[in-house]
Amino acid sequence: MFQLTGIRYNYTSEHTLSFPDWTTTQGDNWLLTGISGSGKTTLLHMLAGLRKPTQGTAIVAGTNLYILSGSKADQFRGKNIGLVLQKPHLLSVLTVEENLLLTQYMAGLPQNKQRIKEVLTILGLLDKRNSRPHQLSQGQAQRISIARAVLNRPKLILADEPTSSLDDVNCMRVLDLLETQAAACAATLVIATHDARVKKRITNHFHLDSVQMV
Numbered sequence: 001m002f003q004l005t006g007i008r009y010n011y012t013s014e015h016t017l018s019f020p021d022w023t024t025t026q027g028d029n030w031l032l033t034g035i036s037g038s039g040k041t042t043l044l045h046m047l048a049g050l051r052k053p054t055q056g057t058a059i060v061a062g063t064n065l066y067i068l069s070g071s072k073a074d075q076f077r078g079k080n081i082g083l084v085l086q087k088p089h090l091l092s093v094l095t096v097e098e099n100l101l102l103t104q105y106m107a108g109l110p111q112n113k114q115r116i117k118e119v120l121t122i123l124g125l126l127d128k129r130n131s132r133p134h135q136l137s138q139g140q141a142q143r144i145s146i147a148r149a150v151l152n153r154p155k156l157i158l159a160d161e162p163t164s165s166l167d168d169v170n171c172m173r174v175l176d177l178l179e180t181q182a183a184a185c186a187a188t189l190v191i192a193t194h195d196a197r198v199k200k201r202i203t204n205h206f207h208l209d210s211v212q213m214v
């Protein structure tokens, strides 16, 4: 599904992160683990095309990610990659439904309120479609960010510490949602986490050994 080769990232000239190569198959679920500072978030951002590595290539869904730029990169990401970040990053001036319409628009897809209704129904949030982000609980906002990530039926879903601030019940609920929604899209799912509760559930592990500095 994706293939990362020879990836390095420089935050500064003295600070280069070097990542092992990584290949996944469509529909696999993966855990991305490693101690704090080992580069999990940096790697997820590169997989999403939000950061370009200093060296290396990423083929995602058959496309060479880093040769895309501008609106082409945005549209590719919007159609093919669903992102669940630590904080939901919903636009506060828009309602839940408007945030999701924006997700379709950014991907260059036609407005599809029926699909929004379907996803909100699956996630138990249809009654929140006219709410603004500040009117949601933390758990509800987290589920909206999952709704946004799966809305365009991506081929790859990336989640960065999606459960770290959740209690056990909500942790399992979020994992169930991520797994079932990824399966429904036949997407590859990558969850970056420190959370031992998540580690028990997913068998494929990609571990960043230590801070990979060269």
Ligand SMILES: Nc1ncnc2c1ncn2[C@@H]1O[C@H](COP(=O)(O)OP(=O)(O)OP(=O)(O)O)[C@@H](O)[C@H]1O
Pocket (backbone or CB within 6 Å): 011, 012, 015, 017, 034, 035, 036, 037, 038, 039, 040, 041, 042, 043, 211
């Ligand atoms: N904006 C930045 N400028 C300089 N260095 C950075 C920046 N962001 C991250 N780093 C460094 O890059 C390394 C990897 O950071 P990253 O956030 O990817 O790690 P992580 O494994 O996700 O950590 P955590 O588990 O604590 O979230 C760390 O050494 C960090 O200090």
